[in-house]
Amino acid sequence: MxxxxxxxxxxxxxxxxxxxxxxxxxxxxxxxxxxxxxxxxxxxxxxxxxxKNKQDLLVQVLKESFSDTEETVREAVEKHTAFEGKFKSYLEAVADVPKQNPDFYLILLNYIAQSPYNEEVQPLITKFFDHLRTFLEEILEEGVEQDILHPETKPVLSHLVMSQAMGLAFQEQLLPLDNVEYLREEFVRLFQKYIE
Amino acid sequence: MxxxxxxxxxxxxxxxxxxxxxxxxxxxxxxxxxxxxxxxxxxxxxxxxxxKNKQDLLVQVLKESFSDTEETVREAVEKHTAFEGKFKSYLEAVADVPKQNPDFYLILLNYIAQSPYNEEVQPLITKFFDHLRTFLEEILEEGVEQDILHPETKPVLSHLVMSQAMGLAFQEQLLPLDNVEYLREEFVRLFQKYIE
Amino acid sequence: MxxxxxxxxxxxxxxxxxxxxxxxxxxxxxxxxxxxxxxxxxxxxxxxxxxKNKQDLLVQVLKESFSDTEETVREAVEKHTAFEGKFKSYLEAVADVPKQNPDFYLILLNYIAQSPYNEEVQPLITKFFDHLRTFLEEILEEGVEQDILHPETKPVLSHLVMSQAMGLAFQEQLLPLDNVEYLREEFVRLFQKYIE
Amino acid sequence: MxxxxxxxxxxxxxxxxxxxxxxxxxxxxxxxxxxxxxxxxxxxxxxxxxxKNKQDLLVQVLKESFSDTEETVREAVEKHTAFEGKFKSYLEAVADVPKQNPDFYLILLNYIAQSPYNEEVQPLITKFFDHLRTFLEEILEEGVEQDILHPETKPVLSHLVMSQAMGLAFQEQLLPLDNVEYLREEFVRLFQKYIE
DNA sequence: GATGAATGAGCTTTCATTCAT
DNA sequence: TATGAATGAAAGCTCATTCAT
Structure with a gap:
């Protein structure tokens, strides 16, 4: 056949x-x-x-989800050259993950719950968020060089952005939010305040 | 015996x-x-x-975790009478949940992953976050009445606070953060900007 | 019920x-x-x-087979007080195991084949044969004390008796022997020569 | 390629x-x-x-092991012409199988355990031992003709030799024997007594 | 001659749940 | 109230064997 x-x-x-x-x-x-x-x-x-086994299959599923998402964010940022454009598009891309890749956070949620008990998944997740956050720090570094941002703000800002994005996405998964679009815009605005 | x-x-x-x-x-x-x-x-x-069965037991575990946490936050806020004090102590209490109640987010994480497929758990979680957010909105309402806050800011702010707190807590669960304490302070500062 | x-x-x-x-x-x-x-x-x-699992069950089966057989031999010997009587009845009892306990060698055979690859079974078998051989050496020691046996003969004799008995039993399992009874008697005679 | x-x-x-x-x-x-x-x-x-299938492959493995071993014994005996030399070299060759062909008894062990339930393997094993024993009887027949051996001793002796050799080899597989070499010599001596 | 993808029955083991005591 | 023996369905996984290429 x-x-x-x-x-x-x-x-x-x-x-x-x-x-x-x-x-x-x-x-x-x-x-x-x-x-x-x-x-x-x-x-x-x-x-x-x-x-090799079910666990192995599940890990591959996660890996694919991660690389897809990371790529989406990088592509969005790379359309810009100026610091402000990069930063804004990063915020937008990260806030838009649930819209562009609807299953991502649902899948992630499932794995996160397992991660403390799963030696293979834990480092995968850590690496994913580290990559994404380090990428943001690279962008912010440009802001520092251009005196738009205070050097000390960089790590704090990158962490807060990541957790806010994650928190929003999870809330969207959990609760029937009626004003998602508006919240996303507010999220972008909230962090843009830092570079004004 | x-x-x-x-x-x-x-x-x-x-x-x-x-x-x-x-x-x-x-x-x-x-x-x-x-x-x-x-x-x-x-x-x-x-x-x-x-x-009744395992599921029932699991639901009771979650309920207990929720009521413990909600109580902690309410108690912290009720020590204050002025709007600013209430708001700040709410932010602090919410940011401190992982410290005061270390297992809470780990337990929550487990249930969240199940919630889309579990008719009993889903509304429990929704209700918990709604309670906590509505409680924040009640506090913010005082700010609106005192002309410290613009009415439209209320719902957005409450959502952003909730998701940021959730995001920080999950990040803490997932990643080995070395500057947790500092991030918590930044979280409080970030949202206090709204009422300055 | x-x-x-x-x-x-x-x-x-x-x-x-x-x-x-x-x-x-x-x-x-x-x-x-x-x-x-x-x-x-x-x-x-x-x-x-x-x-605990299949392996555990199998080990218990073997243990029971071993303790049954050891007991049979010990009982036979303990009917006698003189060295010659003890030695002869040991030989007879050991040669008679396939008759008294027909499944024993078939079961043993199955486990022996597994033993080089099975960490739990190997020492069980070793211990069983060691017990039985040491018991024979205790009997032979009496012969040495009564100057019937040369001290150096003791360990060799005990090993040869054990292997001959084992070999006969396995042959009986494998081949359709028509003169089993006679072979057993010859086995007893063969080793009695040592104490004449 | x-x-x-x-x-x-x-x-x-x-x-x-x-x-x-x-x-x-x-x-x-x-x-x-x-x-x-x-x-x-x-x-x-x-x-x-x-x-044809796995079983078939397994049978071929056994066949090869058998023919290798039989050949070794025959070759050793055929170096001699006198009865005493043939008998002694047979005993030595048979006792030396575990040394000359270290895997033989381990492989045999595996098949023996299967044999009662395997219609194809059972006759193979029977035939192998019959061949080897018949070969010994042919040697012993020379002893009978030369009046060195009583005719009735022939079948008994051949069986006892086979089982002793088998028993020793299995014991060696199973137990950590420290005096293997000495036991082999004793084995030869034990049966040489019959022709003195 | 040779490959390795595919099948599916069958294995060991786990576990929520029931129930006689 | 409390026990723990018993059930049996269902899980993950293995493997001899077949077969299109």
Whole structure:
């Protein structure tokens, strides 16, 4: 029927996608390998041909979500050259993640809950946020060089931006917010105050 | 030794505590009723005498965590009478939850991940955050009445405060932050700007 | 239906027996926990109530086989007081194990094959043979004291007796021997030559 | 690289060797066809080109072990012409199998345990021991003809020699014997008594 | 001849829940 | 009230075998 050799990249993607679907549909820890297999219209066996175990598959799902999101933010920033433009577009991009990549925070949420008990996931998450925050610090450094920002503000600001963005996204996941758009704008405004 | 009557409240508390311990030790969904029973030095059977099922027990654990935390914040605010004092102490209390009640956000995290798939937990969480935010809005209303705050700022500010606090707490859970104390102070300062 | 408390000793015995039956019927590694459960007319779950895992159950089966056999030999020897009587009855008892305890060598065979790869079983087997051989050496020591035996003969003789007995039993398991009884008698005679 | 023709004997040998390695490394029943394939740096598929199934492969492994060992013993005996020399060298060769062919008894052990439940293996083992014992009886027959041995001793002696040799080898596999060499010499001496 | 992708039955083990005592 | 024995469904995972290429 179908080819029998060289399926690796296709199948891996197919399975990761199916796992993502299952996670969104049933929630982390509430779907089985059998569910994934059915969702991918494959047998349970193949999954273990491409992934060491369930944990391994789950880690790949997370990795993909992270690299997608990081890329989105970087792309948005790289359209600008001036410090102010970069900073603003970073804020907007970060605030827009839930809109551009709707599943991201739901997936993240599931993994965060596991992270204190999961030696493999914990460093992945830490690295992701560190990357994103370090990227922001690089932008802010330009502001420091141009005397727009006080050097000491840099680390504090980067942390506050990250946590505010995370907090907003999680709230959106949790609560039926009616004024999301407005809150996002306020978020951008709040932090732009720092460079005025 | 022998069966006792009137044990109800004690036993319930004993079991809820044991469940909390298990959750913190093993993570949500990674401990069994047997684990809880052992942790409470009871038999598995007796747990079903006091709780309908595992889900029910879990819900009670969450409820307790919520009411403890809400009380802490209210108590802090009620020490003040002036708007500025109330607002500042609210900010401080909310930022201090991870310090005063170290397990709270770890427990919350576990439930949040489940909430989209759990009809019973979802409204509990929503209600908790609504309470806390509405309480902040009541404080802010005093600021509006005293012309310190623009009426429109009220809802935005309350949401931003909540999400920032949540974001900081989650970041603290996730990442090894070395300057937590300083970030908390910055958080308070950030939002006090709104009423200057 | 049946009692619900204090079943431990009965059930453990019942399950060990069922496991022994399965091993004899299907051979080591060719029966599942489900087979054992069915053979004991129990559910698979109970087995894990009484035994840590399959390996644990298997180890208990072996332990029981060992202690039964050791006891048989000791009892036979203890009927005698004179050295010659003890030695002869030891030889006879050891040669008679396949007859008195027909499953013993079949069970042993199964475990021996596993032993080089099984950290728990290996020392059990070693200990069993050491016990039995040391017991023989204690008997032989009496012969040495009575100047019937040369001291140097003791360890060699004890090893040769053990291996000959083991070899005969395994041959009997493997090959359709028609003159088993006669071989056993020759075995006894062969080693009695040493004390003439 | 590219498919080759006429690979049959080489590949079979390569696979049998890999299977032997796996058996020694993991133990019978604890390695998969994939393990064998990897050990032979081949694909799983090709194994089924040369062997009907796993069982078939296993049988070939055993056959090879048997013919190697039988040959060793025959070669040792054929160096002598006199009865006494033949008998002694037979005893020595048989006692030396564990030294000359270290894996033989470990492999044998694995199959013996399976034999009562395996219609194909059982007769192979029986035949092997019969061959070796019949060969000994042929030697002993010369002793009978030369009036060195009583005719009735022949079958008994051949059985006792075989079982003693087997027993010693298994003991050596199982227990950490410190005086193996000495025991082997005693084994030879023990049975030489019969022809003095 | 050779590959490795794919299957699916079957394995061991866990666990929420029930219930006779 | 309290016990812990018992259930059985369902989980993750393995593996001999097949087969399109």
């Amino acid at each position: 179908s080819p029998k050799v060289g399926m690796e990249p296709l199948r891996r993607q197919q399975i990761i996608l199916a796992a993502k679907d299952c996670m969104l549909q049933y929630g982390f820890g509430h779907f089985s390998i059998k569910d994934v297999a059915e969702s991918a219209t494959l047998s349970t066996g193949v999954i273990y041909h491409y992934f | 022998s069966p006792k009557v009137g044990m109800e409240p004690l036993r319930r508390q004993q079991i809820i505590l044991a469940a909390k311990d298990c959750m913190l030790q093993y993570g949500f969904g990674h401990f069994s009723i047997k684990d809880v029973a052992e942790s409470a030095t009871l038999s598995t059977g007796v747990i079903y005498h006091y709780f | 049946s009692p619900k408390v204090g079943m431990e000793p009965l059930r453990r015995q019942q399950i060990i027996l069922a496991a022994k039956d399965c091993m004899l019927q299907y051979g080591f590694g060719h029966f599942s926990i489900k087979d054992v459960a069915e053979s004991a007319t129990l559910s698979t779950g109970v087995i894990y109530h009484y035994f | 590219s498919p080759k023709v006429g690979m049959e004997p080489l590949r079979r040998q390569q696979i049998i060797l890999a299977a032997k390695d796996c058996m020694l490394q993991y133990g019978f029943g604890h390695f998969s066809i994939k393990d064998v394939a990897e050990s032979a740096t081949l694909s799983t598929g090709v194994i089924y080109h040369y062997f």
